[in-house]
Amino acid sequence: LDPVTDQTESVSPETLAYTSRLIENRLADFGVTVRVISAQPGPVITRYEIEPALGVKGSQVVNLARDLARALSIVSVRVIETIPGKSLMGLELPNARRQTVRLSEILGSAAFQESGATLPLALGKDISGAPYVVDLARMPHLLVAGTTGSGKSVGVNAMLLSLLYHAPASRIRLILIDPKMLELSIYEGIPHLLTP
Numbered sequence: 202l203d204p205v206t207d208q209t210e211s212v213s214p215e216t217l218a219y220t221s222r223l224i225e226n227r228l229a230d231f232g233v234t235v236r237v238i239s240a241q242p243g244p245v246i247t248r249y250e251i252e253p254a255l256g257v258k259g260s261q262v263v264n265l266a267r268d269l270a271r272a273l274s275i276v277s278v279r280v281i282e283t284i285p286g287k288s289l290m291g292l293e294l295p296n297a298r299r300q301t302v303r304l305s306e307i308l309g310s311a312a313f314q315e316s317g318a319t320l321p322l323a324l325g326k327d328i329s330g331a332p333y334v335v336d337l338a339r340m341p342h343l344l345v346a347g348t349t350g351s352g353k354s355v356g357v358n359a360m361l362l363s364l365l366y367h368a369p370a371s372r373i374r375l376i377l378i379d380p381k382m383l384e385l386s387i388y389e390g391i392p393h394l395l396t397p
Contacts, residue, residue, distance in 0.1 A: 202305035202362075211300040212242040220273075224249055224292060227272040233261050238289060241329040244300035248328055249292045250284060259283070259290055293328070300330075304359050307332045308366055320373075323363040324356070337364070354384050361385075365393060 221237035228235050234254035241248045253262065259282045270278040273294065281291035307313055307323035310332040318336035327333045337343065337360075347353045364373055370392035377394065379385035388394065 202308070203303060205303060205306045205309060211244060211296050211298055212240075212247050217242065217247070220247070220294070221249060223273060224251070224269070227269055228262070228265065230272070231265050231268060233257055233265060235262065235290075242296065243328045243330045244296075244302050244326050246279075246293045246295050246328065248281075249294065250287070250289045251292060252289055262290060262292075302326050304362060307334070307359075308363065310334075313363070321363055321367050322360045324359070334363075357384070358387075361388065365391070368393075 217240040221240055224237055225235060234257060235251040236254070238250045238252050240250070251262070253259065263280045263282060266278045266280050269292075270276065275294055277295070279293040281293065283289075284291045302325050304323060307325065312332035312334045313321055313323050316334050316336070318334065318338065320337035322335050322337050324333045324335060345353050345356055361375075361377075364375075373393055374395040375388075375393050376396060377385045377388055389397070
C-alpha cells in the first residue's frame, strides 16, 4: 500500500468561517434566522451545524435547500432536520476539492488497529473525517451497489484487503467468485483462498 502522506485540510478555517457567515446571511435573505454553531469538514463534504432562531421551523430550512444551494453557488445542500444526539439541524455542503482517502491511512489508524472486531472492514472515513471501521461478523448482510464508475470494485477490494491485513490464512478462508474474471484476479494464489 502507498504510504500515508501528510494531507492538508480540504477546507481551511477561514473558508469555514466565511461559509458559516454566508449561510447565515443567505438564509436571513429568505427570512429565516439561524446561527451556525460549528462546522465539521470531511473528505468530501462539510457539515455545518445550525441552530434556528426561536419561531423558525425546521421545515422552513428544508424547503429552502434548493434556493440556498443556488444562493451559495453550489450543486446541492443536504439538510438534516435533527442531528442525532443534538438539538441542532445540519447542512451538508460539498467541498470544492475532494480529499483522497488512502486505505493505508485507515488500516494504520487506531480505529482499525484497536477495533476489537473479529472481521474488521476499513470502509473509509465518516462525514467528519474519522476512520470508519465495521465488523463484518456482526452484519447479517452487506449490499454493495452503485452506478458504473462509482467505486464498487474499489470498495470491495478495500474490504478484502482489510480482512487480509487483519487475519492470517489459518483464520480466514475465502471463496471469491468473479464472473468477469477480471476484478478479483489479483487475489489468485493467495493462501487465504479455500479453493483456487
